[in-house]
Amino acid sequence: MRSVVPLSQNRGDNVDGLLRAFYRAQMPHPWPKPPETSSQTLPFRRFSRGQGATRSRWVLAASVAFLLAGSLLLPRRFTSQERPEPGIEALGTANRNILPDAPKMKTNEGKPVEKKQLPGLGFDEGELLPDLDDTGLFPPK
Amino acid sequence: MKSKPPPADVRRADFEQLYERHSREVWAVAYARWMNADTASDVMQETFLRLWKQQETGETILNPRAWLLRVARNLAEDFAKSAFRRNGTSPPQTMNGVQASEPMPLERLERDETFAQLREVMEQLPKADREILTLRYALDYETGEIAELLSINATAVHMRLSRARQRLADRLKREGVGPLP
Structure with a gap:
């Protein structure tokens, strides 16, 4: 039984015709084929179940061995060469100058000290100040 | 419900049969959402690929039509969030959603x-x-x-x-x- 919805006379016919033509133009021609599936899935399965799994296990084992060897060898190497003197560690680097045989800080001994100009003044204080005549300012003693 | 999946050629034949029977409905559902023929075709292809993957796991789908339409509706909704929707545009052949062949x-x-x-x-x-x-x-x-x-x-x-x-x-x-x- 065809139970098509009754159309309202004139306008309904127009809308029906317009919609049919519209959808006909929109639908793909020819209709697309079903998506490819077999080529995408089979190689993946074969790889994951066969050689690939064994290979990845070997890679994992080698990585773990490398990590273990690294964690055993590296600390030994550093501790034999760069062991700090006992007692200094606790003081920290800022207090090394107070120790008798610790290296001294750099000083400017023997070098002429450069005069640094004060910012904004342009001359050294005391050098260029004019001598003021103070006669008459104070009562005679 | 899971069972051993049938051989690949049998599954492919079933798959093509389902595609022949329901792909237009799937397309229509996606098209109704976005009013764009290319988007609808993309959603349709993706929906059937998901069906294939689902069957591959041995999962039995009791009502493939309902399953397909539900997945198509969800995919069409998700399309709003996809990068293509945000950044992309329609190719010149489909401007205004009208194909010019x-x-x-x-x-x-x-x-x-x-x-x-x-x-x-x-x-x-x-x-x-x-x-x-x-x-x-x-x-x-x-x-x-x-x-x-x-x-x-x-x-x-x-x-x-x-x-x-x-x-x-x-x-x-x-x-x-x-x-x-």
Whole structure:
């Protein structure tokens, strides 16, 4: 039984015709084929179940061995060469100058000290100040 | 429910049969959402790929049609969040959602213009209206078929279809979209 919805006379016919033509133009021609599936899935399965799994296990084992060897060898190497003197560690680097045989800080001994100009003044204080005549300012003693 | 999947060639034959039977419905559902033929085709392909993957796991789908339509609806909704939707644009052949595979004489231009206007008006309609109109006019489905697909009764289909068409006709009149040349 065809139970098509009754159309309202004139306008309904127009809308029906317009919609049919519209959808006909929109639908793909020819209709697309079903998506490819077999080529995408089979190689993946074969790889994951066969050689690939064994290979990845070997890679994992080698990585773990490398990590273990690294964690055993590296600390030994550093501790034999760069062991700090006992007692200094606790003081920290800022207090090394107070120790008798610790290296001294750099000083400017023997070098002429450069005069640094004060910012904004342009001359050294005391050098260029004019001598003021103070006669008459104070009562005679 | 899981079981051992059948051999690949049997599965492929089943898959193609399902595609032949339901791909147009899947396309129509996606098209009704976005009013774009390319997007609808992409959603359709992705939906069937997911069906294949599902079958590959040995999962039994009791109602493939309902499963496909549900996945297509979800994918069409997700499309809004995808990068293509945010950044992309339609290729020149499908501007205004109108495909241009033929030469473009004046009559064709006028027709495309009318379709573009119709598409704009349809985009303003509620989603449910677009879906029922697409099923009726794109797939030429009868009331009974629409009722089965939407899981509603025939009277409801009549009512919804009639109202959707009325709303569309009113808007077309208001926008001055005329009949085809």
